[in-house]
Amino acid sequence: MTLLDVKNLSISYQTRGGPLQAVEDISFALDKGKTLGFVGESGCGKSTIGLALMGLLPPNTTVTSGSVRFNGSDLLSLSEEKLRQVRWQKIAMIFQAAMNALNPVHRVSDQVAEAILAHTPGISKTDALAQVRELFDLVEIPIKRMNDYPHQYSGGMKQRAVIAMALACRPDLIIADEPTTALDVIVQAQILDEIKSIQKELNLGILFISHDISVVADVCDHIGVMYAGQLVEYGHRREVFESPGHPYTQELVGSHQALLGAQCQPQSAPSAAPNLLSPPPGCRYCDRCKEGGDTCRTEAPQWIELSDNHRIFCCHRDPEE
Numbered sequence: 001m002t003l004l005d006v007k008n009l010s011i012s013y014q015t016r017g018g019p020l021q022a023v024e025d026i027s028f029a030l031d032k033g034k035t036l037g038f039v040g041e042s043g044c045g046k047s048t049i050g051l052a053l054m055g056l057l058p059p060n061t062t063v064t065s066g067s068v069r070f071n072g073s074d075l076l077s078l079s080e081e082k083l084r085q086v087r088w089q090k091i092a093m094i095f096q097a098a099m100n101a102l103n104p105v106h107r108v109s110d111q112v113a114e115a116i117l118a119h120t121p122g123i124s125k126t127d128a129l130a131q132v133r134e135l136f137d138l139v140e141i142p143i144k145r146m147n148d149y150p151h152q153y154s155g156g157m158k159q160r161a162v163i164a165m166a167l168a169c170r171p172d173l174i175i176a177d178e179p180t181t182a183l184d185v186i187v188q189a190q191i192l193d194e195i196k197s198i199q200k201e202l203n204l205g206i207l208f209i210s211h212d213i214s215v216v217a218d219v220c221d222h223i224g225v226m227y228a229g230q231l232v233e234y235g236h237r238r239e240v241f242e243s244p245g246h247p248y249t250q251e252l253v254g255s256h257q258a259l260l261g262a263q264c265q266p267q268s269a270p271s272a273a274p275n276l277l278s279p280p281p282g283c284r285y286c287d288r289c290k291e292g293g294d295t296c297r298t299e300a301p302q303w304i305e306l307s308d309n310h311r312i313f314c315c316h317r318d319p320e321e
C-alpha cells in the first residue's frame with residue numbers, strides 16, 4: 001500500500017543571487033513499512049525534500065511544482081492547522097545533527113515526555129513518562145539512564161534518544177536525515193540495526209537520507225541517487241548498488257569498493273557540482289562524467305528504464321548496452 005507518493009516536486013529558495021533551484025522535478029513513492037534512501041553529496045537537496053514533507057521549509061522557499069500525497073491526502077494543499085495534525089503524529093523527522101540540539105539543562109526523559117505531551121491532548125505527565133519508558137526500551141536506552149542529562153549520554157545514546165523522540169507519537173513515516181553521520185562505525189552499525197528492527201516492529205515507512213551509499217544500501221529497500229537537485233537514478237537497492245547505471249552512481253559506488261570486495265583507492269571528484277543559481281542547460285553531471293559527449297552539454301537528460309525497477313536520468317546511455 002502506497003504511503004507516500006511524490007510527483008514532479010520542484011522547490012526553490014529565494015536568495016540574494018536570485019532563485020536557487022534546490023530540488024527539481026523529483027518523483028518517488030514509498031510503500032507502508034518500506035525504506036527509501038536518498039543519497040548524494042552535500043547540497044544536492046536531500047534535506048530540502050525532508051523539510052518539504054514536514055511542511056517546515058523556511059519562508060524564503062517556493063514549491064514551484066509538484067504534488068505530495070501522504071495516505072491519500074495532498075500535503076501541499078493542507079492548511080497549517082491540518083498539517084499540524086499530520087506533523088509528528090503521522091510523519092516525524094530526525095533532523096540532521098539533531099542529537100546536538102538536545103537541551104543541556106533538561107533531563108532527556110523530560111524532553112521526550114515533552115514531545116508526547118505536546119502532541120497527545122489530555123495525557124498526564126505520569127502517562128507520558130510511562131510512554132517514555134516504553135520508547136527507551138524500544139531504542140535500547142537503559143531505563144536507569146532515563147533521568148540523566150544530555151551531557152551524561154554518549155553520542156550513540158543521544159542519537160537513540162532523538163530516535164525515541166521521533167517515535168513518540170507512533171508515526172507512519174519517519175524522515176531520518178543523516179541519523180548516524182556523527183557516530184563512529186561501530187555505534188553507527190548498532191543504530192542502523194536498531195532502526196531496522198524498530199521499523200519491522202512498528203511497520204514504519206522510512207525516508208532515509210545519507211551521503212553514504214553503503215549505509216543506504218544496508219538499510220533501504222529502494223535507493224534514489226541525487227545530483228545537483230535532480231534525481232539521477234532510482235531503483236531497487238540491489239540493482240542500484242550492484243549494477244549502477246548512471247555514471248554518478250558508478251562514481252559513488254566506486255568510492256565504496258571495499259563494500260564490493262575490490263581493492264582500489266577511492267577516486268576524488270574532478271570538479272564540483274554546478275551552481276544551482278544558474279544550472280547548465282544539459283546534463284548537470286557532464287563536467288564530471290567520464291562517458292558523456294558534447295550533446296550532454298546541451299541536451300536535457302531523459303529517464304531511461306534499465307529494468308522494471310531501475311531507471312536512470314541520462315542523455316547518452318543506450319538501455320541495450
Ligand SMILES: Nc1ncnc2c1ncn2[C@@H]1O[C@H](COP(=O)(O)OP(=O)(O)OP(=O)(O)O)[C@@H](O)[C@H]1O
Nearest residue numbers: 013015020022041042043044045046047048058276
Ligand atoms: N534556507 C536556505 N536558503 C537558501 N538556500 C538554501 C537554504 N537551505 C538550503 N539551501 C541551498 O539549497 C541546496 C540544497 O540544500 P540541502 O540542505 O537540501 O542539501 P543536502 O543535500 O541536505 O546537503 P547536506 O548533505 O550538506 O546536508 C544547497 O545549494 C543549499 O545551499
Ligand SMILES: [Mg+2]
Nearest residue numbers: 046047048096
Ligand atoms: Mg542535509
